[in-house]
Amino acid sequence: MPSISDGLFAGRAGIQSHGTAISVLADNISNSNTTGFKATRADFADLLSGSIGGGASSGVTVGSGSSVLSTTTIFNQGTFENTGRNLDVAINGDGFFIVEDALGSSYYTRAGNFKVDADGNLLNQNGYSVMGFPVGGAGGLQSLNVNTVNTNDVSTSEVTVTGNLDATAAIVAPPATRSPTNGAATTTFAGLANVGGEDIFSTFVDVFDSLGGSHTITTFYFKTANNQYTVRSYVDGSDIDQATSPNATDGLPYQVHGTVLQFNTDGTLLSATDEAGFANPVTIDWSGGATDGSINLDFSNFSQFAIPSSPSSISQDGTGGGQVVSFSIAEDGTVFAQLNNGQTTTIGTLALARFSNPEGLARTSGSLYRETITSGEPVVGLPTTGQFGALSPQSLELSTSDLASDFIKLISLQRGFQGSSRIIGNIDELLNEVVNLL
Numbered sequence: 001m002p003s004i005s006d007g008l009f010a011g012r013a014g015i016q017s018h019g020t021a022i023s024v025l026a027d028n029i030s031n032s033n034t035t036g037f038k039a040t041r042a043d044f045a046d047l048l049s050g051s052i053g054g055g056a057s058s059g060v061t062v063g064s065g066s067s068v069l070s071t072t073t074i075f076n077q078g079t080f081e082n083t084g085r086n087l088d089v090a091i092n093g094d095g096f097f098i099v100e101d102a103l104g105s106s107y108y109t110r111a112g113n114f115k116v117d118a119d120g121n122l123l124n125q126n127g128y129s130v131m132g133f134p135v136g137g138a139g140g141l142q143s144l145n146v147n148t149v150n151t152n153d154v155s156t157s158e159v160t161v162t163g164n165l166d167a168t169a170a171i172v173a174p175p176a177t178r179s180p181t182n183g184a185a186t187t188t189f190a191g192l193a194n195v196g197g198e199d200i201f202s203t204f205v206d207v208f209d210s211l212g213g214s215h216t217i218t219t220f221y222f223k224t225a226n227n228q229y230t231v232r233s234y235v236d237g238s239d240i241d242q243a244t245s246p247n248a249t250d251g252l253p254y255q256v257h258g259t260v261l262q263f264n265t266d267g268t269l270l271s272a273t274d275e276a277g278f279a280n281p282v283t284i285d286w287s288g289g290a291t292d293g294s295i296n297l298d299f300s301n302f303s304q305f306a307i308p309s310s311p312s313s314i315s316q317d318g319t320g321g322g323q324v325v326s327f328s329i330a331e332d333g334t335v336f337a338q339l340n341n342g343q344t345t346t347i348g349t350l351a352l353a354r355f356s357n358p359e360g361l362a363r364t365s366g367s368l369y370r371e372t373i374t375s376g377e378p379v380v381g382l383p384t385t386g387q388f389g390a391l392s393p394q395s396l397e398l399s400t401s402d403l404a405s406d407f408i409k410l411i412s413l414q415r416g417f418q419g420s421s422r423i424i425g426n427i428d429e430l431l432n433e434v435v436n437l438l
Contacts, residue, residue: 007427013047013065014420020068022413028401036111036367037399038073045069065420075358078110078397087114087122089329090397093389095352096369098141098380099128106131107368108353108361108378110397120147120324122335126366132335133382134348141380144348146327146337153345155293156207156318157281159217162301163311165201167267169223172200174230201309205316209290212321214341215239217256219297221309227265230275231299233257233282241285257282257297263304272300319345331390333383352388353378 021042031037047064080090089112091097096108107128114130115123122130122144129143135153204218219233234255240248248254258275274280284293322339329335333350355361360374371378384390 004427004430008424010047010063010065011420011423011427013067014423015417017042017044017066017068018413018417018420022410022417024068024071025406025410025413029403029406032399032401032403034111034367034399035113036078036109036397037401038075038078038110039399039401040363041072041074042068043070043072073359073361073363074400076400078400080392080395081398082395084394086326086328086394087116088112088394088396089114089350090392090395091352091383091389092392093387094354095381095383095388096354096358097124098131098351098353098378099124099126099368100131100143101126101128106378107364107370109366109368111367112391113396116146116327120145122146126368128368130350132333132348132350135346141351142348144335144350146335146347147324148347153317153319154208154212154321155210155291156295156316158296158298159205159207159316160298160301160314161203161205161219161311162313163203163303164307164309165221165223165229165261165263165302165304166309167227167263167304167306169201169309171225172222174220174222174224174232203311203314205314207293207295207316208318208320209286209288209293211288211290212319213286213288213290214320215286217295217297218253224260227263227270227304229261229263229302229304231259231261232275233297235284239287241287244285256284259297259299261299261302261304267303267305269300269302269304319343329391329393331384331393333391349382350391351380352383353380354387355379 021044024040024042028039044066045068046066077093078090080092091110091112096110097112099107099109101107109124111124113125115125117123117127124130131141132144133139134142134144134148201221202218203221204216206214206216208214215235216239217233217235219231222230222232224230232255234253236250237248237252237254238250240254242248245254256278257280258278259280260273260275262270262273264270281294281296284295286293319339320341320343322341322343324337325340326338327335327347328338329350333352335347335350337345337347339345355371355378356376357374360372360376361369362372362375364370381388
């Protein structure tokens with residue numbers, strides 16, 4: 001049957017449970033500036049020792065103190081700090097970054113303060129590899145390396161020019177140029193600048209061969225009839241392998257493509273027809289040992305209105321042989337590398353993991369979590385897809401520890417700890433009175 005001495009054990013249990021809760025609170029406070037930290041809560045429960053007067057249903061149940069049955073990590077969204085650093089990224093919504101240690105063990109974190117080692121490997125602050133889906137990878141998760149430039153993107157395969165061609169321009173006859181179909185024609189001009197006169201509209205774009213070499217394709221737009229433009233693209237003869245194309249001459253233009261754009265009377269494009277002897281994609285026999293280039297020249301987005309000819313956009317998909325000079329991460333997790341040749345290439349995409357019960361994750365040091373049976377298996381996906389959150393580039397998620405709330409809780413826990421201590425002291429005095437009765 002319970003007695004007054006059971007109060008000693010209740011006091012002891014109170015000291016232990018409140019001491020544990022204070023430790024949890026102290027951990028929250030000490031991590032108030034830890035990136036991606038999620039605050040933890042101590043969950044109290046009561047203890048029972050027995051009952052007075054028989055069964056618990058008919059007698060008076062007496063407790064024997066309290067205990068901390070578990071600690072719960074509260075996965076609330078943290079606020080963001082804009083850092084301006086390209087390798088800092090925060091998750092706005094559900095998901096965890098996936099990192100892997102040297103032994104291949106996977107961990108999960110909300111801390112996106114990444115770094116790069118001397119070999120270009122993308123790492124977290126523990127030195128673990130950040131996992132994602134590299135461009136050209138096997139389809140599964142792999143470590144990301146920001147110095148890896150996809151070789152499939154080095155050479156140019158697509159050039160797109162968009163703009164307007166002046167419907168009021170004068171009708172002219174394009175000059176003869178050396179090309180695969182009219183290589184015997186005599187040129188009477190010194191270089192590309194003299195292909196057309198002052199009133200001839202032209203655009204240019206730098207493209208890349210398989211070795212990363214840069215070549216300039218200059219395109220001239222000749223109005224050859226009403227509602228019709230003849231479009232011819234050239235490179236300098238020095239860019240062509242003259243062993244296989246003897247008609248190419250250094251310093252003289254070499255035509256690589258020709259097309260006729262036919263417009264409707266409302267200014268929209270009716271058709272684009274390749275000139276005789278030319279095909280699209282264009283095959284260009286580059287000099288310098290590079291593989292023959294295959295480039296699709298797309299002029300299908302041109303219009304013809306009575307305003308001056310001008311391009312609205314010019315793009316090409318090659319990256320060349322540049323070196324990586326900086327990095328950036330987009331909201332959808334795409335990791336880009338900026339090259340010293342002015343081009344941008346895609347390295348890969350950061351992966352995120354979701355759990356059916358994130359509170360079941362086991363916390364480890366270094367702002368990391370491990371999968372457990374309680375958490376369930378990770379579901380891996382891409383940012384902004386399904387239920388995965390978007391990324392906030394150049395930002396970090398701050399700790400969810402609330403100092404004001406924590407110190408208020410600390411006062412309450414301190415009172416509970418002191419009260420439990422006082423119980424032991426008071427019962428000791430009462431027992432001493434009983435001893436004095438003898």
